[in-house]
Amino acid sequence: MPLASFQTSVPVVVDDAKCIADKGCTVCVDVCPLDVLRISDMTNKAYMAYDECWYCMPCEADCPTGAVTVNIPYLLR
Amino acid sequence: MALDQIVDGLSEVSCDVLVIGGGTAGPMAALKAKLKNPKANVVLLEKANVKRSGAISMGMDGLNNAVIPGYATPEQYTKEITIANDGIVDQKAVYKYAQNCYSIIEELDSFGIRFLKNENGDYAVKKVHHIGTYVLPMPNGETVKKALYRQLRRARILISNRYMATRLLKSADGRIAGAVSVNTRTAEMLVIKAKAVILCMGAAGRLGLPTSGYMFGTYENAANSGDGYAMAYHAGAALANLECFQINPLIKDYNGPACAYVAGPFGAYTANNEGSRFIECDYWSGQMMLEFYNELLSGKGPVFLQLKHLHPDTISEIESTLHKVERPTRGLFQQGRGVDYRSESIEMHISEIGFCSGHSASGVFVDDNARTTVPGLYAAGDMASVPHNYMLGAFTNGSVAGIDAMEFADSHDFAEFDVADVAVERDRVMAPTKREDGIPPNQIEYKTRRLVNDYLQPPKVTRKYELGMRRLAEAREDMQERMIARNAHELLRALEVQSIMDCADMAAHASLYREESRWGLYHWRTDFPEKDNENWFCHTLLSKRDGKMTSEKRAVEPYVVPIADDEKDLYDKQRIRATA
Numbered sequence: 001m002p003l004a005s006f007q008t009s010v011p012v013v014v015d016d017a018k019c020i021a022d023k024g025c026t027v028c029v030d031v032c033p034l035d036v037l038r039i040s041d042m043t044n045k046a047y048m049a050y051d052e053c054w055y056c057m058p059c060e061a062d063c064p065t066g067a068v069t070v071n072i073p074y075l076l077r
Numbered sequence: 078m079a080l081d082q083i084v085d086g087l088s089e090v091s092c093d094v095l096v097i098g099g100g101t102a103g104p105m106a107a108l109k110a111k112l113k114n115p116k117a118n119v120v121l122l123e124k125a126n127v128k129r130s131g132a133i134s135m136g137m138d139g140l141n142n143a144v145i146p147g148y149a150t151p152e153q154y155t156k157e158i159t160i161a162n163d164g165i166v167d168q169k170a171v172y173k174y175a176q177n178c179y180s181i182i183e184e185l186d187s188f189g190i191r192f193l194k195n196e197n198g199d200y201a202v203k204k205v206h207h208i209g210t211y212v213l214p215m216p217n218g219e220t221v222k223k224a225l226y227r228q229l230r231r232a233r234i235l236i237s238n239r240y241m242a243t244r245l246l247k248s249a250d251g252r253i254a255g256a257v258s259v260n261t262r263t264a265e266m267l268v269i270k271a272k273a274v275i276l277c278m279g280a281a282g283r284l285g286l287p288t289s290g291y292m293f294g295t296y297e298n299a300a301n302s303g304d305g306y307a308m309a310y311h312a313g314a315a316l317a318n319l320e321c322f323q324i325n326p327l328i329k330d331y332n333g334p335a336c337a338y339v340a341g342p343f344g345a346y347t348a349n350n351e352g353s354r355f356i357e358c359d360y361w362s363g364q365m366m367l368e369f370y371n372e373l374l375s376g377k378g379p380v381f382l383q384l385k386h387l388h389p390d391t392i393s394e395i396e397s398t399l400h401k402v403e404r405p406t407r408g409l410f411q412q413g414r415g416v417d418y419r420s421e422s423i424e425m426h427i428s429e430i431g432f433c434s435g436h437s438a439s440g441v442f443v444d445d446n447a448r449t450t451v452p453g454l455y456a457a458g459d460m461a462s463v464p465h466n467y468m469l470g471a472f473t474n475g476s477v478a479g480i481d482a483m484e485f486a487d488s489h490d491f492a493e494f495d496v497a498d499v500a501v502e503r504d505r506v507m508a509p510t511k512r513e514d515g516i517p518p519n520q521i522e523y524k525t526r527r528l529v530n531d532y533l534q535p536p537k538v539t540r541k542y543e544l545g546m547r548r549l550a551e552a553r554e555d556m557q558e559r560m561i562a563r564n565a566h567e568l569l570r571a572l573e574v575q576s577i578m579d580c581a582d583m584a585a586h587a588s589l590y591r592e593e594s595r596w597g598l599y600h601w602r603t604d605f606p607e608k609d610n611e612n613w614f615c616h617t618l619l620s621k622r623d624g625k626m627t628s629e630k631r632a633v634e635p636y637v638v639p640i641a642d643d644e645k646d647l648y649d650k651q652r653i654r655a656t657a
Contacts, residue, residue, distance in 0.1 A: 076294050
């Protein structure tokens with residue numbers, strides 16, 4: 001059975017201008033309990049790779065530059 | 078190499094005590110084990126990252142069950158929990174908790190975790206329960222994880238993050254020998270030999286599907302997929318009273334508490350659509366949840382947390398705790414909905430079902446030393462059977478487990494496991510990565526949890542359960558034969574689905590076994606609507622025997638604290654009686 005990809009608006013948003021993942025920072029990726037954040041191969045910035053969020057906020061609270069914003073997932077907003 | 082790419086690998090390490098799960102009970106168990114024998118090796122294994130894992134990822138806004146001299150006694154607390162849990166309690170473990178928890182509070186205080194104090198410097202304990210006073214607010218409870226982590230580093234606990242334990246290993250004579258685990262980002266496997274193992278893997282919180290439909294919008298931290306319950310089951314340990322589900326009152330759609338424990342002591346209360354109170358006490362019990370459920374369906378719903386009648390300063394104080402500490406996105410959610418507590422009540426609903434002894438009584442069976450029925454295997458926190466034990470119970474019983482497990486490790490050598498067991502487990506774990514084509518884990522998970530909602534959530538109807546079990550068996554076959562994982566992250570989810578499926582089967586089996594109704598909404602069997610003390614005043618223990626799921630009765634241990642006849646049903650009288 002072929003697989004299709006599924007469009008979803010992700011709750012965690014990263015401001016590329018503030019994100020310092022390209023300087024080696026991985027704090028948000030490290031702390032996420034659901035392990036849904038990754039560093040992009042293309043931009044070298046953090047982004048939400050998997051829409052499996054508990055909107056708990058360690059990524060936002062622990063980011064050293066205030067680049068991460070957690071929004072309420074659309075389905076329960 | 079890119080993260081999540083699957084790497085073929087298997088290595089082996091050993092330690093004296095292996096603690097699985099770095100949330101609340103786990104760090105305390107690891108710390109106490111290490112302090113008991115500083116020369117021993119203690120490994121703390123965690124599926125996420127100990128810095129931010131578990132139910133208290135962001136912190137906790139209060140202790141719900143603090144037994145503090147001057148406010149409550151261990152006898153009073155033991156009595157309250159016995160009554161709240163409909164009498165099905167081995168009091169020894171609850172009493173021991175009640176005796177020990179004050180010293181744990183003092184220890185947490187010494188770690189830098191602050192609790193609310195009054196102007197005299199005494200703990201400012203509040204009343205929420207039916208009988209006693211046990212709720213201690215933590216206005217800066219966001220510091221809990223950081224403070225714990227400092228202690229772990231100082232004690233030189235070996236922390237392994239991003240390893241998911243999948244199965245326990247035992248020797249031929251049934252003693253614990255270690256665990257198999259898999260790296261959640263590379264799929265490399267790691268076998269950990271250990272003399273004693275402590276399971277602190279949290280609730281089975283990803284069992285029912287939240288009404289929002291968002292799979293990870295669960296009441297419990299969504300990482301708590303019931304892996305500990307599944308592992309204990311497959312290791313042959315007994316699990317107690319799994320039919321006593323966890324169901325909690327929550328903010329509608331948000332799936333975090335409203336939260337009456339925080340707001341109640343300030344004068345807030347739960348009310349129906351007419352603005353009237355309908356329950357006597359906001360403490361979470363099955364009996365209270367049944368009244369909540371009835372009110373929702375009665376035409377007098379929705380149900381609200383009422384606080385707009387309070388002074389604006391009081392509301393601001395409640396708001397700052399609710400929006401800052403345990404679930405900070407609560408404020409963001411209310412803001413998005415345009416809800417201001419000063420002018421509007423908070424709409425509430427009930428959560429999806431799960432297993433959790435932290436709030437109810439469904440857990441891996443343990444005695445008052447946190448020992449399971451498998452020699453050398455311990456359990457503590459939300460997944461162990463000490464009822465209503467909340468965060469402070471996880472710390473206190475984690476401490477008990479850590480000390481006893483190190484004593485066990487000090488007096489035993491490594492047990493030998495069969496290497497063939499590791500090979501079998503490796504095949505099971507990696508199977509979804511070997512298929513070219515199939516069904517992704519998220520679809521199998523959604524279907525399984527949708528079936529749990531449709532057929533297993535109370536009221537429990539025998540015919541619905543039989544149908545639900547048939548549908549779940551079909552989904553299980555798909556999971557075993559057709560599930561695919563294309564990278565290590567999907568493999569993590571594929572393994573979690575297998576825990577969820579095992580928990581769904583256990584929930585169904587345990588619920589059908591107990592042929593009575595008990596614990597209010599938690600175990601409301603429409604075919605057996607009455608409480609039947611003559612036949613069912615007992616624990617039920619579920620376990621795997623000869624590869625099959627079986628249940629049996631176990632007598633409740635004689636009470637340490639006697640309960641008078643006129644006290645036994647105090648929690649049954651939750652509904653406020655209408656007055657003429």
